[in-house]
Amino acid sequence: MDKIRKTQGGEKMKGTDIVSSFKKKFGKKLLESKIEQNGKIKYDVVWMKIPKKEIVPAIQQLFTFGTPHFAVISANDYPDKIELVYELSVGWGEKAGEILVNIKTDLAKKDLKIHSICELIPGALISEKEKQELFGVKIVNIPDNRNFFLPQDFKGHPGIKKDKRVDMLEVE
Amino acid sequence: MSEFTLPVGPVHPAFKEPIQFKFKIEGEKIKSVDIDMGYNHRGIERAGMKRNPVQIIYLSERICGICSFSHPFSFSRAVENAVGIEVPERAHYIRTIIAELERLHSHLLWAGVAAHEIGFDTVLYLVWKNREKVMDICESITGNRVHYGVMMIGGVRRDLTEEHCQKLSKAMEYYNETLTAIEDVFLNEKTIKMRTQGIGILSKKDALALSAVGPTVRASGVPKDVRVDQPYAAYADMDVKPIVPEKANGDIFDRVWCRLVEVRQSIQIIDFCLQNIPKGDTLAEKNIVKLLADLSQAEGEGIGRHEAPRGECTHYVVLNKQPNPFTWKARAPTYNNVLPWVPMFKDAEIADIPIISASIDPCIACADRVTIVENNKTKTLNKIDLHKKSIEKSKRLKKCQ
Incomplete structure (x- = not known):
């Protein structure tokens, strides 16, 4: 195993390229953006927030930087909203060339609907099902609407959604 | 030809964890498959959000016995990224060594299981006998064969002694010598190639x-390899390359080849770490009470990734000035490798179900029974029957040579 070369040849994609591209495409609809640098070899981690209606165009925009690799959709369960975090990466396959892109969007608790991204990334299906079953999010146009984690005939409060849930551990 | 439905599971033929496959079959051919999970959802993330970050380290070890370093590694990296904790260099190297020992034993475990699935139990015993060495080393340097309890936010809880380094070095010499026989069987033996x-x-x-x-x-x-794409820990100091076949067919043989080459790569990485490990501290903050106090005042979010033996493991953490994290999301590698089963199974034979399902090295489980349903008539095959079918195919192919 050789020690890594200290200088890397060629121009690499940067987090700023992605944020600039999104600013150009979405203008004021890009609600928030920031770039962090993590790791010993500083690599870019991009965080952006968009309105939920723009989720499919946002994923589409990411394809202009090569095929994104989908990791997972995480969910922050706030009292009035659920914030979804779509974790993807572009520029993989090159030494220290990958950029982690996190696209966030807010869903008001009164209207937990969002469009599926499976048309662009079929591998997101299980993650979308998980958000439906465990957080009560409604994924519009999901290619397969059956439960995956919960029983098919399950009726009740979504698995780990925080509100209105009585925890067994908290019951005296 | 009439179409049958062949449910496999929810206790699966290859691994002792629950998942159900519903195969549509025509004769011996699989036409399509439907996959159903959730028989054992533990709500572990929910449980984690009721514990402090140090307690979650030990909980995350319990997500998977084999990947019991990968999950706490990813979780700790997520917290460190959220808060901005700088891990000491020596801890980076110790983390890398244990992560690669885990890859070594995980890939060898898988190789044995794969051999068993095609009725090649001699190879199972050969590989698992070989695997014992790395389990002993893990026990020697961490105290346990699995569930090491060595990870801590900002570093590791145990340092490596000179004696540990010597044992590791000898173990790597042992593997460099003995792996040749295992590689020879897996890459050149006709039965394995045919299956x-x-x-x-x-x-x-x-x-x-x-x-x-x-x-x-x-x-x-x-x-695609996180160790290469976004190098972290000691991987940032060495030239790791992703292991990809020159002419990839994407079949089971290529997956076998990848894992065997990765075992060799793990040995090289461990050797590199032993030669270059710096002296110094192993923890950014030695006082856990102070660490927890600092974390309970911290605000931020972070993602921690690690290339586990089965693939990328990613954790997402949100801290909001509370003792416990506001959000913890853990995504294990198998989560992303479930859907790829669908194209893998298409047009395969029933006898190939065990080896195909095992080929992604899933973290799900072993079947107790298989039920064939035809016009309301049910025929039940147990795990032994299905395994027998796989062995028969190996024998049949051998005769045709």
């Missing part, structure tokens, strides 16, 4: 579309 080449194919296009991870995606020709 793995051209079977369970995952094309590069499907692998990308379905976001597969680990050796499963690399065997399909996609150079």
Whole structure:
């Protein structure tokens, strides 16, 4: 195993390229953006927030930087909203060339609907099902609407959604 | 020809964890498969959000016995990224050594299981006897064969002594010598080639579309490896290359090849770490009470990733000035490797079900029974019957040579 070369040849994609591209495409609809640098070899981690209606165009925009690799959709369960975090990466396959892109969007608790991204990334299906079953999010146009984690005939409060849930551990 | 439905599971033929496959079959051919999970959802993330970050380290070890370093590694990195904790260099190297020992024993465990699935139990015993050495080393340097309890936010809880380094060095010499026999069997033996080449194919296009991870995606020709893409820990100091076959077919044989080459690579990485490990501290903050107090005042979010033996493991953490994290999301590699099973099973034979399902090295489980349903008539095959079918295919192919 050789020690890594200290200088890397060629121009690499940067987090700023992605944020600039999104600013150009979405203008004021890009609600928030920031770039962090993590790791010993500083690599870019991009965080952006968009309105939920723009989720499919946002994923589409990411394809202009090569095929994104989908990791997972995480969910922050706030009292009035659920914030979804779509974790993807572009520029993989090159030494220290990958950029982690996190696209966030807010869903008001009164209207937990969002469009599926499976048309662009079929591998997101299980993650979308998980958000439906465990957080009560409604994924519009999901290619397969059956439960995956919960029983098919399950009726009740979504698995780990925080509100209105009585925890067994908290019951005296 | 009439179409049958063949449910396999929810206790699965290869691993002792619950999942159900519903195969549509015509004769011996699989036409399509439907996959159902959730028989054992533990709500572990919910449980984690009621514990402090240090307690979650030990909880995350319990997500998977084999990947019991990968999950706490990812979780700790997520917290460190959220808060901005700088891990000491020596701890980076110790983390890398243990992570690669885990890859070594995980890949050898898998190789034994794969051999068993095609009725090659001599190879199972050969590989698992070989695997004992790395388990002993893990026990020697961490105190346990699995569930090491060595990870801590900002470093590691145990340092490596000179004696540990010597043992590790000797163990790597042992593996460099003994792996040749294992490689020879897996890559040159006719029975293994017949049972793995051209079977369970995952094309590069499907692998990308379905976001597969680990050796499963690399065997399909996609150079995706977090250790290379975003180097961290000691991987940042060395020239690790993603293991991808030169002419990737995306079949089971390529997945076998990837894992065997990765075992060799792990030995090289451990050797590199032993030669270059710096002296110094192993923890950013030695006082856990102070660490927890600091974390309970911290605000931020972070993602921690690690290339586990089965593929990328990613954790997402949100801290909001409370003792417990506001959000903890853990995504294990198998989560992304479930959908790729669908194209792999298409047009395969029933006898190939065990080896195809095992080929992604899933973290799900072993079947107790298989039920064939035809016009309301039910025929039940147990685990032994299904395994027998696989062995019969190996024998049949041998006769045809």
